[in-house]
Amino acid sequence: MAFQEVTKEYARGVRALEGVSFEVEEGEFFCLIGPSGCGKTTLLKMVNRLLEPTSGRIFVYGQDVQAWDPIALRRSIGYVIQQIGLFPHLTVEENMTYVLAIMGVPLQVRRQRARELLGVIGLDESYLRRFPRELSGGERQRVGVARALAADPKLIVMDEPFGALDQITRMKLQDELLELHRKLKKTILFVTHDLEEALKLSTRLGVMRGGRMLGVGRPHELLLTPPDPFVEEFLGRGGIIQVLRAIRVGDAPLRKTQELPGTCPSVPVSASLEDALRRMVLAARRTLVVTEDGTGRVVGILEFEDLCRLLHRYLEGKLSFTCA
Amino acid sequence: MAFFIRVLLLAVERKSLVLSSLREHVVISLLACLFIALCGVPLGILIARFRRVAFWVIATTGVLYTIPALALFGFMIPLFGIGLRPTLFALFIYGLLPLVRNTYVGITTVDPAIVEAAKGMGSTDWQLLWRVQIPLALPVIVAGLRTVVVMTISYGHPLPPSSVRGVWGCSSSVASPLTIPSSSCLGVSWSLHLPLGLMGCSLSLKGGS
Numbered sequence: 328m329a330f331q332e333v334t335k336e337y338a339r340g341v342r343a344l345e346g347v348s349f350e351v352e353e354g355e356f357f358c359l360i361g362p363s364g365c366g367k368t369t370l371l372k373m374v375n376r377l378l379e380p381t382s383g384r385i386f387v388y389g390q391d392v393q394a395w396d397p398i399a400l401r402r403s404i405g406y407v408i409q410q411i412g413l414f415p416h417l418t419v420e421e422n423m424t425y426v427l428a429i430m431g432v433p434l435q436v437r438r439q440r441a442r443e444l445l446g447v448i449g450l451d452e453s454y455l456r457r458f459p460r461e462l463s464g465g466e467r468q469r470v471g472v473a474r475a476l477a478a479d480p481k482l483i484v485m486d487e488p489f490g491a492l493d494q495i496t497r498m499k500l501q502d503e504l505l506e507l508h509r510k511l512k513k514t515i516l517f518v519t520h521d522l523e524e525a526l527k528l529s530t531r532l533g534v535m536r537g538g539r540m541l542g543v544g545r546p547h548e549l550l551l552t553p554p555d556p557f558v559e560e561f562l563g564r565g566g567i568i569q570v571l572r573a574i575r576v577g578d579a580p581l582r583k584t585q586e587l588p589g590t591c592p593s594v595p596v597s598a599s600l601e602d603a604l605r606r607m608v609l610a611a612r613r614t615l616v617v618t619e620d621g622t623g624r625v626v627g628i629l630e631f632e633d634l635c636r637l638l639h640r641y642l643e644g645k646l647s648f649t650c651a
Numbered sequence: 652m653a654f655f656i657r658v659l660l661l662a663v664e665r666k667s668l669v670l671s672s673l674r675e676h677v678v679i680s681l682l683a684c685l686f687i688a689l690c691g692v693p694l695g696i697l698i699a700r701f702r703r704v705a706f707w708v709i710a711t712t713g714v715l716y717t718i719p720a721l722a723l724f725g726f727m728i729p730l731f732g733i734g735l736r737p738t739l740f741a742l743f744i745y746g747l748l749p750l751v752r753n754t755y756v757g758i759t760t761v762d763p764a765i766v767e768a769a770k771g772m773g774s775t776d777w778q779l780l781w782r783v784q785i786p787l788a789l790p791v792i793v794a795g796l797r798t799v800v801v802m803t804i805s806y807g808h809p810l811p812p813s814s815v816r817g818v819w820g821c822s823s824s825v826a827s828p829l830t831i832p833s834s835s836c837l838g839v840s841w842s843l844h845l846p847l848g849l850m851g852c853s854l855s856l857k858g859g860s
Contacts, residue, residue: 377770
């Protein structure tokens, strides 16, 4: 998916977007973040052509969206919105398979798919016959996500899907979504104004303000080498815990595996440095073995001193940061 | 008490007339409701789609609704004469407003988030209408229809000028024999309307969602 110089102008010369360009690679979890009214939702709605750009081009699946039939385009993109927008007159089953129904998929197949989807979002089959009003906020949003997955789209766009949930439910759903992303390998374009959420979820993020894209990069890149004063200010609010949380173990300077001093606690590469630090503290050790997700293969060693050095550099304002 | 007994006796005495009038009244009310539903709902859907004309269409049905019944007959007797056609036409005109307006309001007040979700998932306009907007607007549309049914039953009475013979509906059974004392006549007329009106009311209260 790519955006090229996308501009959106409303009547009376109000500019919602000014020359926004960026790309999202396949399999990425890309967060668009910025204060309200910065144009991130506008940008998102252009992906499935609910809005049309005034100028510029948008490519989805390598093809200009203008060349797509809007209906076919929308059916090939999963769409989740903040208000969830479940159909109150349809059961959970019918809600989840709505896209399939309008595509004319036979009922038997839809039934089957609904059961699979419930498994994916971790709800049991008793939910099939329920109506949205009988669900809690978190369950509704899960169904909303399942609905977006129904037609097995490669790309899913989400507009602040967890904005209306309480903190605990939101964190839980974020974890589940990360897990889903890892398992299903979908490309996700995620709009949020919650910095913590963006840093936690995204593989890359784009910071927007006033209709402009100020910086695009991986969380630790943006944190450690902010391309714009606003990005620095916006991202720098959380202090060092935020930095630790935003950087994954795999992105930190790791040491080559040597002789291990006895048994070391381990940490997966995808975990955050905050998590790594927690494990160090809990085990009262200065060294962690870093392992690959799934296989458990040892990749390297993370030393407490390296963590400190990294934070030191951040606090000193040294803007150069390279992965060892 | 004596009054009610006289009413009852009158009704029994003219049983066949009362029954045939009752039948006519039911038929004419149902016919009118049918026409109103067939035109009103599609019209409401259309103006929900083309909102620019919505104001004018609803205003027009509103103006039609304000025409006094008697005045309307002044217009229609030269045009249609008397009988079934003008009665149906008048009922149609009066019944249009509640149904068109309710249909329009029902469809346009469906939660925009739901409409956006349906659109964003790739519904065609037709699918959006049939699968989302109409089902969600149905309670409001049906409420309009119930109003129309009650209104149509009650309006069946004053429409045909009572001094004209050959008009349709319950009023004719009262009006045709001019020799009968008028208070009793009205009593019969009302006692005929009452059960119909109650039927209409019970329809409109049932499942009043």
